[in-house]
Amino acid sequence: MAIYRFRISFEDFDEVVREIDIKSTQTFEDLHKAVHRSTGYSAEKSSSFFVSTDNWIKGDEIAYLPVQRKIDRGVALMENSKLNKFIEDPHQKFYYIYNFDRPFDFHVELIKIILETDPNIEYPFLVKSTGEAPKIIDKNNTGAIAVSANPVSTEFDFLNEMDFVPEDTEELEAMGGRGINAEEKADDDTDEEADDSDEFSENDNYEDEEYKEEDY
Structure with a gap:
């Protein structure tokens, strides 16, 4: 009985790699579960291997927990599909999609065939x-927020970010240099209000006179 050594890598994270030894007579389900013992993901997700060309073009599908339309179409099931039935090349490739709800894509490549098993090893074996x-962020747990080891406030401090300085800061400092105090400022405000009041009164009288002339 031969042992297949597969190299499994994330398509979008090629620095993350697993190499797994598995018996040629074991199934794609065995390989699927071995991959996720090594990633920490739940294996109980709808997933599929696809027989692939050297350019990662997907061919025949071997599915785990397929949707009904795939079952009706007669898709091959991982639990019933032995690896050696789909190996036609000593460097056979499979394109693997894990969890169709929130998919991760993998490249799976046969990199070595070992002709004898090791009786001291339980296969599949992570090499x-x-x-x-x-x-993975669970899409159903919308309230979950990832927190860093050294959390910092995520609130946007608009004033600090914009280096905000009140417009009257220089004026206040200048006034302070001339010794202005709160009482003088209050008196100035009172005089301005009085001037505004007189102005409005004159306008009111003007409108009344204009109204009377029209009536006349």
């Missing part, structure tokens, strides 16, 4: 693990 699998 190599490089890089940390990216985090």
Whole structure:
């Protein structure tokens, strides 16, 4: 019985790599679950392997927890599909999509065929693990917020960000240099209000006279 060594890498995170040894007579479901023991993801998600060309063009599908339309179409199921039935090349490739609800795409490549099993190893066996699998945010848990190890306030302080300085700061400092005090400022405000009041009164009288002339 041969052992297949597969190299599994994220399509968008090629620095994250897993290498897994698995018996040729084991199934795609066994490989699927072995991958996610190594990533920490839940294996109980609708996923599929696709027989692939060297250019990662997807061909025949082997599915796990497929939707009904795929079942009606007669898609191959991972639990019933042995790996050796789909290996036609010593460097056979599979395109793998994990979790169709929030998918991650993987490249799966056969990189070695070992002709003898090791009786001391339980297969599938993780041979190599490089890089940390990216985090998954549950779309159903909309209230969840990722918090960093050293959390900082995420509120936007508009005034500080814009280096805001009140427009009258220089004027106040200048007035302070001349010794202006609160009482003088209050007196000035009172005089201005009185002037405004007189102006409005004159306008009112003018309108009344104009109204009377029209009546006349």
